[in-house]
Amino acid sequence: MKNELRTSFSSLTQNEALARGVAAQFCMLFDPTVEELSDVRTAVSEAVTNAVIHGYGHRNGVVGLDLVKEDDLLTVTVRDEGRGIEDIELARRPFYTSMPEAERSGMGFAVMEAFMDSVEVESEVGRGTTVTMKKRFGRNG
Amino acid sequence: MRLTLMKEDGILTARLSGELDQHSAAQVRRELDRALGDPSVKRIEFDMKEVSFMDSAGIGVILGRYRTVSGRGGSMGIGNAPRNVERILRMSGVYTLATERSMR
Numbered sequence: 179m180k181n182e183l184r185t186s187f188s189s190l191t192q193n194e195a196l197a198r199g200v201a202a203q204f205c206m207l208f209d210p211t212v213e214e215l216s217d218v219r220t221a222v223s224e225a226v227t228n229a230v231i232h233g234y235g236h237r238n239g240v241v242g243l244d245l246v247k248e249d250d251l252l253t254v255t256v257r258d259e260g261r262g263i264e265d266i267e268l269a270r271r272p273f274y275t276s277m278p279e280a281e282r283s284g285m286g287f288a289v290m291e292a293f294m295d296s297v298e299v300e301s302e303v304g305r306g307t308t309v310t311m312k313k314r315f316g317r318n319g
Numbered sequence: 320m321r322l323t324l325m326k327e328d329g330i331l332t333a334r335l336s337g338e339l340d341q342h343s344a345a346q347v348r349r350e351l352d353r354a355l356g357d358p359s360v361k362r363i364e365f366d367m368k369e370v371s372f373m374d375s376a377g378i379g380v381i382l383g384r385y386r387t388v389s390g391r392g393g394s395m396g397i398g399n400a401p402r403n404v405e406r407i408l409r410m411s412g413v414y415t416l417a418t419e420r421s422m423r
Contacts, residue, residue, distance in 0.1 A: 191341045191342035194341060194342055195342065198372070220403070220407065223340055223372075223374040224374055227340065227341040227374070227376060230341070231341060280379075281348070281379040281383040282376075282379055283375045283376075283379040283411065285375035285378055288410070289410065
């Protein structure tokens with residue numbers, strides 16, 4: 179049975195903790211391991227941070243966080259209608275950051291890729307970015 | 320995020336407690352930089368024992384402070400990280416920059 183939770187919130191860094199909490203709570207439906215829960219929390223945090231500071235550049239906006247459960251598969255979608263990414267391949271490169279002055283480590287996408295099974299990025303300059311991440315639960319159980 | 324700072328013999332020990340993300344990073348960075356404003360600090364040690372969550376924003380904080388101390392010929396230590404924090408620290412390679420206190 180499919181189960182979905184669709185949320186949207188203001189693009190403020192203080193909502194990162196809220197987004198992680200919502201995602202973690204939704205993941206309880208999978209009866210997750212501590213590690214699986216931590217993976218999702220971290221990946222969601224990275225995607226939401228990107229939306230807030232890169233997508234909107236700290237301007238007002240709305241970030242969407244959708245969570246879908248289909249059997250043991252979780253699909254997380256983080257959406258913004260911000261400035262978009264010009265070169266997705268470059269943005270995904272480990273340690274690349276467009277904001278070195280802000281001490282961003284450039285590891286956001288690498289972390290998402292390490293902690294989720296798949297990460298898909300769709301972006302259009304001036305229109306926004308959608309990151310879709312999937313994870314199958316119970317692999318190690 | 321709570322931060323406890325101790326300074327002794329040129330070593331700044333920073334005990335972090337709570338969740339370190341892009342939001343809390345700003346405050347941590349500000350407090351650490353104030354303490355590092357003292358030029359006699361030659362080493363910074365991060366005690367991660369009570370960090371319940373950290374994402375790549377934490378790596379940015381650690382790397383930035385390492386740049387400050389290494390710029391004055393100093394060093395950095397990172398210890399006591401819980402498993403979930405340990406994984407992201409390892410991924411980032413920051414441990415290759417950290418040294419034990421005795422190796423100072």
